[in-house]
Amino acid sequence: DTEVTQTPKHLVMGMTNKKSLKCEQHMGHRAMYWYKQKAKKPPELMFVYSYEKLSINESVPSRFSPECPNSSLLNLHLHALQPEDSALYLCASSQVGPKGKLFFGSGTQLSVL
Amino acid sequence: EDKVVQSPLSLVVHEGDTVTLNCSYEVTNFRSLLWYKQEKKAPTFLFMLTSSGIEKKSGRLSSILDKKELFSILNITATQTGDSAVYLCAVDPGNTGKLIFGQGTTLQVKP
Numbered sequence: 001d002t003e004v005t006q007t008p009k010h011l012v013m014g015m016t017n018k019k020s021l022k023c024e025q026h027m028g029h030r031a032m033y034w035y036k037q038k039a040k041k042p043p044e045l046m047f048v049y050s051y052e053k054l055s056i057n058e059s060v061p062s063r064f065s066p067e068c069p070n071s072s073l074l075n076l077h078l079h080a081l082q083p084e085d086s087a088l089y090l091c092a093s094s095q096v097g098p099k100g101k102l103f104f105g106s107g108t109q110l111s112v113l
Numbered sequence: 114e115d116k117v118v119q120s121p122l123s124l125v126v127h128e129g130d131t132v133t134l135n136c137s138y139e140v141t142n143f144r145s146l147l148w149y150k151q152e153k154k155a156p157t158f159l160f161m162l163t164s165s166g167i168e169k170k171s172g173r174l175s176s177i178l179d180k181k182e183l184f185s186i187l188n189i190t191a192t193q194t195g196d197s198a199v200y201l202c203a204v205d206p207g208n209t210g211k212l213i214f215g216q217g218t219t220l221q222v223k224p
Contacts, residue, residue, distance in 0.1 A: 004155075031210070042201055042214035043156070056210055088154065100205075101147055101161050102212065106154040 004105035006091050012111045015081060021108045023074040023091030031100060032074040034066060035090040037107070043090055049074060050096055081112045115140040119202050119215035127223050130192050134218045136202030137184040144207025146178055146185050151217070152198045159187070159200075192222045 004025045013019050023032065031050050035043035048056035049068040063085075065077040074091055088107045094100040117138045126132055138146065145163045149156035160169040162178035162185060169176050173192075178185045189196055199219050203212040 040217075040219075042203075042217055045211045048210050050210065058211075090155070101145075101158055102156075103158065104149075104155045109154075 004091055004093055004103050006089075006105035006108055008108055009106065010109045010111075012113060013078065013081065014113050015083075017081075018077070018079045020078065021076040021089055021091075021110075023076075023093075023105055024072055025093040025103070026072055027093060027103065028071075029093035029095055029103070030071060031094045031096045032068060033092040033094075033102065034064075034074070034076050035092060035104075037088040037090055047076075078110075081110075083112050086110055086112045115204075115206060115213050117202055117204050117213050117215035119200075119218050121218060122216060123219040123221070125221045125223065126192055128193055130222075131188065131190045132192060132220060134187040134189075134200050134202075134220070135184065136186070136215055138202075138204045138213075138215075139183065140204050140206050140213060142206040142208045143180070143204065145205045147203045147205065147212065148176055148185070148187050149201040149203065150198045151201055156201055189220075192220075194222050194224055196220060197222045 007022045034046040037043045046060045047066045052068045063080050067075040090107045091105040092102040094102045120135045147161045148159040160176045165180040173190045176187045199217040201217045202215040
């Protein structure tokens with residue numbers, strides 16, 4: 001199983017809503033990532049979890065709240081988002097350390113109205 | 114500042130053509146360089162290069178790294194319409210836990 005599964009695939013939310021994005025992998029990877037990608041731009045790193053602990057937060061606004069309940073799951077909780085937060089949100093996983101190439105999920109296309 | 118620059122930014126070819134995509138980098142630390150293909154959503158892994166001069170090959174795709182000149186190329190021979198995608202180059206500096214992506218090259222292969 002070399003898949004990273006993300007749900008939902010599409011999400012439309014208002015600025016006052018609370019929603020969560022979910023990501024799951026069963027490759028035994030102990031590093032998991034959230035990326036944000038705007039149209040025609042490369043992915044931008046948001047958060048990195050290593051061994052279920054947050055190791056990198058790229059100065060992401062607090063309206064984005066990550067959670068790693070166990071080694072297979074990664075969530076991104078969303079609250080009071082702005083229209084400019086509309087983007088493709090990609091989850092990825094990798095081994096920790098050398099040779100740790102990233103495997104990406106198909107993403108959640110988020111629209112904030 | 115660490116950076117990865119890809120060229121060209123976009124390319125239109127016809128089926129059967131051979132294309133070469135370029136990726137140059139300036140980073141303080143280097144562990145590996147990775148190529149990804151992104152068609153609609155998920156970037157899919159193509160190659161990881163760590164050593165100079167060793168060509169990685171998978172079917173019609175191949176890639177090589179030059180650590181002295183700080184660049185990599187991705188070659189696609191006998192292109193097909195299914196090769197149409199954005200090709201992303203990324204460098205893993207190894208000491209930060211984060212990849213540095215280039216802007217991507219958008220390849221369109223016409224029938």
